Amino acid sequence: MNIALIIIFAFLLLSFYSGIRAQRGKDMNMEQWTVGGRGFGSIFIFLLVAGEIYTTFTFLGGSGWAYSKGAPSYYVLSYISLAYVISYWLLPPIWRYAKEHKLVSQSDFFVSKYNSPILGILVAAVGVIAIIPYLVLQFKGLGIIVSEASYGSISPAAAIWIGVIAVTIYVMISGIHGSAWTAAIKDIMIFFVVVFLGLYLPFHYYGGIQPMFEAVQASNPGFLTFPEEGLSISWYISTVLVTVFGFYMWPHTFGSVFSAKNANVFRKNTIMLPLYTLMLLFVFFVGFTAILQVPGLKGADGDLSLLRLSLQTFDPWVVGIIGAAGLLTALVPGSMLLMTGATLLAKNVYKVMAPHTSDAQIARIAKWLVPVISLISLYFAMSGGDTLVTLLLMGYSLVTQLFPALLFSLPAKPWVNKYGAFAGILCGVSTVAYVTIFQVTIATMFPNWPAVVKDLNIGVVALLVNIVVMFTVTFLTKNLFALNRHAANTEGTPTL
Amino acid sequence: MGQIEQTGGSRMKARDWLGVLPFIGMLGGIPFVNRVEPYVLGMPFVLFWIVLWVVLTSVIMAFLNKIDPATKEDSQ
Numbered sequence: 001m002n003i004a005l006i007i008i009f010a011f012l013l014l015s016f017y018s019g020i021r022a023q024r025g026k027d028m029n030m031e032q033w034t035v036g037g038r039g040f041g042s043i044f045i046f047l048l049v050a051g052e053i054y055t056t057f058t059f060l061g062g063s064g065w066a067y068s069k070g071a072p073s074y075y076v077l078s079y080i081s082l083a084y085v086i087s088y089w090l091l092p093p094i095w096r097y098a099k100e101h102k103l104v105s106q107s108d109f110f111v112s113k114y115n116s117p118i119l120g121i122l123v124a125a126v127g128v129i130a131i132i133p134y135l136v137l138q139f140k141g142l143g144i145i146v147s148e149a150s151y152g153s154i155s156p157a158a159a160i161w162i163g164v165i166a167v168t169i170y171v172m173i174s175g176i177h178g179s180a181w182t183a184a185i186k187d188i189m190i191f192f193v194v195v196f197l198g199l200y201l202p203f204h205y206y207g208g209i210q211p212m213f214e215a216v217q218a219s220n221p222g223f224l225t226f227p228e229e230g231l232s233i234s235w236y237i238s239t240v241l242v243t244v245f246g247f248y249m250w251p252h253t254f255g256s257v258f259s260a261k262n263a264n265v266f267r268k269n270t271i272m273l274p275l276y277t278l279m280l281l282f283v284f285f286v287g288f289t290a291i292l293q294v295p296g297l298k299g300a301d302g303d304l305s306l307l308r309l310s311l312q313t314f315d316p317w318v319v320g321i322i323g324a325a326g327l328l329t330a331l332v333p334g335s336m337l338l339m340t341g342a343t344l345l346a347k348n349v350y351k352v353m354a355p356h357t358s359d360a361q362i363a364r365i366a367k368w369l370v371p372v373i374s375l376i377s378l379y380f381a382m383s384g385g386d387t388l389v390t391l392l393l394m395g396y397s398l399v400t401q402l403f404p405a406l407l408f409s410l411p412a413k414p415w416v417n418k419y420g421a422f423a424g425i426l427c428g429v430s431t432v433a434y435v436t437i438f439q440v441t442i443a444t445m446f447p448n449w450p451a452v453v454k455d456l457n458i459g460v461v462a463l464l465v466n467i468v469v470m471f472t473v474t475f476l477t478k479n480l481f482a483l484n485r486h487a488a489n490t491e492g493t494p495t496l
Numbered sequence: 497m498g499q500i501e502q503t504g505g506s507r508m509k510a511r512d513w514l515g516v517l518p519f520i521g522m523l524g525g526i527p528f529v530n531r532v533e534p535y536v537l538g539m540p541f542v543l544f545w546i547v548l549w550v551v552l553t554s555v556i557m558a559f560l561n562k563i564d565p566a567t568k569e570d571s572q
Contacts, residue, residue, distance in 0.1 A: 084557070085518050224540040225542055271558045
């Protein structure tokens with residue numbers, strides 16, 4: 001065991017310890033375990049939201065994409081900032097409604113707004129399915145960190161196992177309080193590590209940021225701007241929009257909204273959170289520096305660029321600190337994802353099917369679902385060869401399908417009914433599934449169309465299908481049930 | 497965009513249109529700035545443009561927080 005691994009494991013133990021301490025003396029009922037008793041102010045919410053966003057994806061995936069794709073990686077900077085802008089208007093009404101109705105999960109929100117537990121099951125299912133690729137991403141990241149920091153003595157497969165076990169134990173002992181405290185440690189560490197690497201590496205190898213970019217431009221002309229085709233400007237704009245709409249649709253992000261103390265917490269956070277995304281800039285600097293220093297990482301191996309460059313540059317103890325920061329970026333979001341997935345399945349699927357289950361039993365079932373979800377994700381983490389960005393975008397196109405139904409439920413008189421919402425989400429998600437499984441893009445369907453259309457994110461198409469179906473079904477069922485109600489007064493016997 | 501803002505308050509106010517500015521800058525502006533030269537603060541121009549708009553977004557949101565009466569009502 002080298003010094004790098006010792007440092008990483010020391011941080012792992014520290015986060016276990018803070019998780020256990022954070023929950024001691026608190027009665028962990030369902031509301032405590034999941035939404036922290038609805039008492040978090042701006043700073044805690046800031047840490048939670050930031051904690052979820054700055055995941056191992058940011059750390060390894062962000063630098064990996066800068067390394068392998070160049071300018072298109074900037075989309076990450078844009079979508080996060082713009083999502084915060086939307087939150088100013090989107091989150092206060094959600095929070096207010098959730099508080100009035102004592103909701104603890106995203107699925108609860110849809111159940112309550114549309115008065116349909118079946119819609120709740122669909123929303124929970126979409127959430128859990130979308131969480132899987134996001135969890136796979138965290139586990140893969142953990143695997144990369146542990147195996148790289150071991151200088152090859154731990155195989156990537158064994159490293160993924162270690163990561164999965166660590167995250168699972170962590171969630172089972174702590175719930176959200178542990179996450180918030182470890183998030184604090186993690187955010188301080190990742191900030192310093194990323195800024196240090198982003199400045200030190202380009203200065204060390206090139207004498208500055210601009211000389212580094214000039215060297216990249218000289219060896220790969222066109223790499224630092226959006227290309228004419230493929231990951232073009234049209235791809236950039238459509239991808240940013242799809243991910244902006246999906247941003248708060250992640251069940252864990254939606255759930256952390258509920259833990260705020262008041263609605264103003266979100267408005268205040270829109271000032272600082274965009275600036276915080278600038279941290280990504282330094283991650284990109286690392287990826288761009290790695291292009292000419294550790295060349296030859298192909299495909300999914302691009303995600304290794306940050307650690308490979310660090311291994312080549314620093315002593316093992318520095319690698320240990322970088323690895324420990326990376327570990328925390330996977331542990332915090334990974335634990336939130338796991339906890340949310342388990343809660344959704346227990347409360348919004350199991351309880352709907354077995355309504356007489358007590359809350360204590362539901363809480364116990366949720367805890368035991370944690371390792372189950374871990375193992376499913378572990379399976380996919382071992383099998384797939386996708387880059388971290390591909391996994392993230394797949395999850396995003398799924399959760400984004402929940403956005404129209406949420407948006408149209410916010411006005412005092414919802415624009416669509418539960419039948420429309422159900423059909424719309426189902427068709428949107430099916431479109432995403434079809435496209436993912438058969439690897440379809442607009443370009444493969446319509447090869448002769450102009451690049452501006454061909455490069456659009458396919459999530460846009462799924463979103464359009466979703467909205468059209470939603471309004472059509474709402475329109476049809478409204479008339480149909482209005483007739484039925486007159487005839488037989490069947491109100492109160494919902495078929496959905 | 498329009499729909500989101502309408503649902504936040506009772507009606508869409510002029511100040512709510514401030515929220516559209518970051519979208520115009522960060523997305524609509526890109527076709528006009530997709531180039532490497534000139535470097536600003538060491539960054540290729542298109543990257544600098546996006547970074548500039550991240551900072552402007554923060555400024556816009558700070559201004560909005562200052563003038564929006566909702567921020568006073570809800571914090572009690």
